[in-house]
Amino acid sequence: MNDQIQALLEGAISEKDREALNERLRTDAAARAEFARQMKLHALLTWRAGAVPVTMPKAKPSVWRSTWQWAGWAAAAALVIGFTLLLVSPNPAAAAVSQIIAAWEQAMDRTYTISVLAGDPWQPLRDGRSVGYESATLHLRGRSEFVLIRSLNPGGQVITGSDGTSNWDIRGKGPVRVSTDAYRFRGGIPGEYQNVPFLDLSSLFATLSANYDLTVCEDAADPALQRLMAKKRNRDQRGLPRMEFLFRQDSGTVVKMELYGLPEEKGGPRAVSLTLSSESAFPANYFTHHAHHEPEREVFFEPAQRHP
Amino acid sequence: MPDQLQTLSPELVQQITAAQSSLYAFILTLMAGQEGAADVLQETNLKLIRELHRYDTSRPFLPWAMTLAKFAVMAWRTRQSRSKLVLDNDVVGLMAEELPDSQDDRELAALESCLAALPARQRELIADRYDRGQTVRAIAARLGQPENALAALLYRIRKALHDCITTKLAQEEMA
Numbered sequence: 001m002n003d004q005i006q007a008l009l010e011g012a013i014s015e016k017d018r019e020a021l022n023e024r025l026r027t028d029a030a031a032r033a034e035f036a037r038q039m040k041l042h043a044l045l046t047w048r049a050g051a052v053p054v055t056m057p058k059a060k061p062s063v064w065r066s067t068w069q070w071a072g073w074a075a076a077a078a079l080v081i082g083f084t085l086l087l088v089s090p091n092p093a094a095a096a097v098s099q100i101i102a103a104w105e106q107a108m109d110r111t112y113t114i115s116v117l118a119g120d121p122w123q124p125l126r127d128g129r130s131v132g133y134e135s136a137t138l139h140l141r142g143r144s145e146f147v148l149i150r151s152l153n154p155g156g157q158v159i160t161g162s163d164g165t166s167n168w169d170i171r172g173k174g175p176v177r178v179s180t181d182a183y184r185f186r187g188g189i190p191g192e193y194q195n196v197p198f199l200d201l202s203s204l205f206a207t208l209s210a211n212y213d214l215t216v217c218e219d220a221a222d223p224a225l226q227r228l229m230a231k232k233r234n235r236d237q238r239g240l241p242r243m244e245f246l247f248r249q250d251s252g253t254v255v256k257m258e259l260y261g262l263p264e265e266k267g268g269p270r271a272v273s274l275t276l277s278s279e280s281a282f283p284a285n286y287f288t289h290h291a292h293h294e295p296e297r298e299v300f301f302e303p304a305q306r307h308p
Numbered sequence: 309m310p311d312q313l314q315t316l317s318p319e320l321v322q323q324i325t326a327a328q329s330s331l332y333a334f335i336l337t338l339m340a341g342q343e344g345a346a347d348v349l350q351e352t353n354l355k356l357i358r359e360l361h362r363y364d365t366s367r368p369f370l371p372w373a374m375t376l377a378k379f380a381v382m383a384w385r386t387r388q389s390r391s392k393l394v395l396d397n398d399v400v401g402l403m404a405e406e407l408p409d410s411q412d413d414r415e416l417a418a419l420e421s422c423l424a425a426l427p428a429r430q431r432e433l434i435a436d437r438y439d440r441g442q443t444v445r446a447i448a449a450r451l452g453q454p455e456n457a458l459a460a461l462l463y464r465i466r467k468a469l470h471d472c473i474t475t476k477l478a479q480e481e482m483a
Contacts (some may be wrong), residue, residue, distance in 0.1 A: 006459045008341050008394060010444055018394055025399045029406070036337050036407055041466040043333035043345075044419050049438040 001031055005038050093214035096228045096252075100245060103252030109281045112138045112274035117258065122153060123268025129172075131158045133269050137277070138189065145287040148189055159292045160185045168289040175298040176289050184302070212239075224249055323369040324356055329416050330370060331377050338381045338403055340394035352380040378404045414480065415473055422472035430465050437462060 004021045007013040013021070024031045114136040121134040132151035139147040144164035152158050156172035162185075168178045169185040179185065212230040219225035228245040241261035247254045255276045262270050285291050289299070331352055336345040355376045363372055381400070385393060395403070423431060436442045444462065448455040 002460075002463055003456075006444070006463065010459075011341075011343075013394065021394075022396045022399050025395070026402070032403055032406055036403065037470055038463075038466065039337040039341060040333045041470050042341060043336040044329060044415060045434065045438045045466070045469075046336070047329045047332055048416060048419060049441075 096216045099252035111278040113277040116269045117271035119270030163287045175300045179302040352377045418473040418476040
């Protein structure tokens with residue numbers, strides 16, 4: 001039965017195996033328990049990986065486009081849950097999380113400007129140069145497209161991005177490197193390797209309550225803003241030790257994120273803030289590498305990476 | 309609807325939030341891992357909100373929520389063509405009856421520490437399969453290993469994680 005379950009999890013079960021699996025489950029209680037056990041672990045791992053959108057109507061674009069009825073249901077679910085938490089919950093952290101998720105999922109193009117709060121603003125590169133985080137900009141679109149622009153010392157810029165299909169990196173006047181590896185070139189985004197996926201902040205929040213203590217309060221400087229503070233309960237768990245999110249009370253829009261406890265091994269910042277600096281729309285092709293270099297620049301397509 | 313919303317207690321709001329991963333696991337099991345479990349969870353959440361006034365707060369929340377989730381799965385099944393369904397109706401009925409109640413989001417917390425205790429290579433394999441969403445076939449091809457051997461290893465890792473979670477939750481219960 002394990003082979004059949006494995007085929008099922010990979011979406012490749014044959015009709016013959018499907019029938020055999022049903023017969024086994026129909027007649028064998030122990031097999032049903034085993035099936036449930038394996039499916040549950042698969043579900044928890046999928047959930048933990050953030051691959052399950054919870055309250056976001058735009059999470060399934062194909063469904064959204066193809067079936068208005070489904071879209072209506074999904075949108076209604078998001079609104080009902082979001083507003084329910086907002087209106088009636090004396091648990092302000094839960095309400096804040098719901099509101100931020102809803103706003104993040106609805107967000108169009110936006111730009112965050114990075115400031116270094118602690119540590120070295122410059123992070124050394126292997127080739128002797130260094131890359132700067134102070135005043136770097138992170139442009140976001142949807143759940144998979146980004147452009148991160150950082151300074152390069154002794155001169156130029158490091159521009160890293162993804163158009164949702166491939167990731168790419170341009171260092172100074174060097175060649176454009178392109179990879180279809182989903183994680184390639186993402187290390188430059190603060191917190192990305194510490195389980196802080198800016199592109200998929202909804203997933204982060206969906207699992208945040210499991211590992212972090214969440215509190216929310218009004219911002220002392222601006223009553224229109226609220227501050228959601230997340231502090232990790234157990235230092236052995238993955239993720240940054242502390243994160244804070246400043247968001248608009250009326251819309252849930254995250255206007256500032258502060259990340260503390262970035263890893264020190266490779267130098268560079270130990271704490272950064274990302275402040276919403278623009279919500280202007282970018283050109284359609286802005287998140288492709290073509291928009292960031294001259295046409296004659298050499299483009300190098302990397303082979304698939306072997307992970308250690 | 310607004311009147312119903314106003315009567316929601318903070319405990320119920322927290323219970324809905326905490327039940328999300330367990331409901332997803334329940335739904336995914338009844339759907340045999342087929343695509344669409346997230347949509348069915350959305351629909352279940354909507355039903356939960358709409359039906360909360362019927363919930364008897366003296367009884368455990370999760371079994372009640374799972375009943376609504378089961379109805380949502382059945383509704384999803386009626387929208388699918390028969391040839392696309394993996395499990396037969398009677399098998400789904402049996403599974404729904406027998407699935408044990410979950411432990412809310414405590415399971416996720418236990419999973420986190422169990423993952424941390426895995427050997428690095430196994431942790432990386434789980435990251436490839438789930439965090440990076442790669443298929444077993446793709447991982448096997450990249451690592452140059454037989455697909456069935458890798459699938460068997462993943463099975464053993466998942467089993468070890470399940471045992472670890474069960475042990476941790478049992479320890480929590482006794483503490």
